[in-house]
Amino acid sequence: MKYPAVLNFDEILPQLDQFDTIIDARSESEFALDHLPGAINCPVLNDEERILVGTTYKQVNAFEAKKIGAPLVARNIAHHIETLWQDKPRDWKPLVYCWRGGNRSGSMAHILAKVGWPVVQLDGGYKAYRAYVAAALENPAPVPFRVICGTTGSGKSRLLETLAGIGAQVLDLERLAAHRGSVLGNLPDEPQPSQKRFESLIWDTLRKFDMSKPVFVESESKKVGNLRVPDAVMAMMRSSPCVSLMLSRANRVRLLIEDYDHFMKDPALLNAQLDHLVQLHGREKIGAWHELANTGRMAELVDQLLVDHYDPAYLRSIDRNFLRFGDAQVLEMSDIGKDDFIKAAHTLHGA
Incomplete structure (x- = not known):
């Protein structure tokens, strides 16, 4: 399998408990509202940084927002690797997700895969997980x-x-x-x-x-x-x-x-x-x-x-x-x- 592997939640669910680490790349306030079972919060952009990038995107343009966001994202991912995962072996298998499975989790999954870890990214992110849970509770077995x-x-x-x-x-x-x-x-x-x-x-x-x-x-x-x-x-x-x-x-x-x-x-x-x-x-x-x-x-x-x-x-x-x-x-x-x-x-x- 090529990494990062991008899988939907139906594909991930049978192996959900087998990941070594489930990484929520969203901000701390998003994580506090809800998250996948067993996830840890490793923000790619924290609350303050996310507001800064989002405001720049709306008030200036996407290019300027990305110029501000890119070094923040790079520093934050580097910090997580240095402080949390430096000792992880080659076969360490993390699952990464963000709000919609976009740039935040994509950036982290890309870098982790470049290191050599078999990382999986949740397609559709937390939003896809939340839709699955809501449907499961509306029509439970x-x-x-x-x-x-x-x-x-x-x-x-x-x-x-x-x-x-x-x-x-x-x-x-x-x-x-x-x-x-x-x-x-x-x-x-x-x-x-x-x-x-x-x-x-x-x-x-x-x-x-x-x-x-x-x-x-x-x-x-x-x-x-x-x-x-x-x-x-x-x-x-x-x-x-x-x-x-x-x-x-x-x-x-x-x-x-x-x-x-x-x-x-x-x-x-x-x-x-x-x-x-x-x-x-x-x-x-x-x-x-x-x-x-x-x-x-x-x-x-x-x-x-x-x-x-x-x-x-x-x-x-x-x-x-x-x-x-x-x-x-x-x-x-x-x-x-x-x-x-x-x-x-x-x-x-x-x-």
């Missing part, structure tokens, strides 16, 4: 989901984490979305990814599964924080067999206090989130909940939130949205220790 249902605090996320730890196939949408899926679900110091990144993570997770075995997933709503679960994936989840996870309310309160420790330590942060519930519960009740938070009566507050907010919302939605919940396998847990979740996970994984 059937996934044998088993949906873990249960009221807030029943340990669904802990059970998914434990299932993954014993080797079960798990699609943990809340982990991928960096959000716990409720009004109190945002994670401190961990912003949610972009919608495109979220979809890439879902696609990449699903593509690695053996579809002859169950895939465990939580009974999410259509949105996890600010991110939307792809419609076709959600439709499959809602028509799949269910597991009803049961835990006493006292244990659910304990579990939530453990899992939401950051709120328990910062009443002001908790109260700011509770303010989002004013339209549902009125200022008087929210004020009473503020008082419980401010005086450290967290167990009482969590219990009231379960009784007055979370449980009624769950009961209103679960039968309507998950069609097979009426026939769900019931899984009762007596406590919230690590061994309790391991036992529950083995019960499901062995079923």
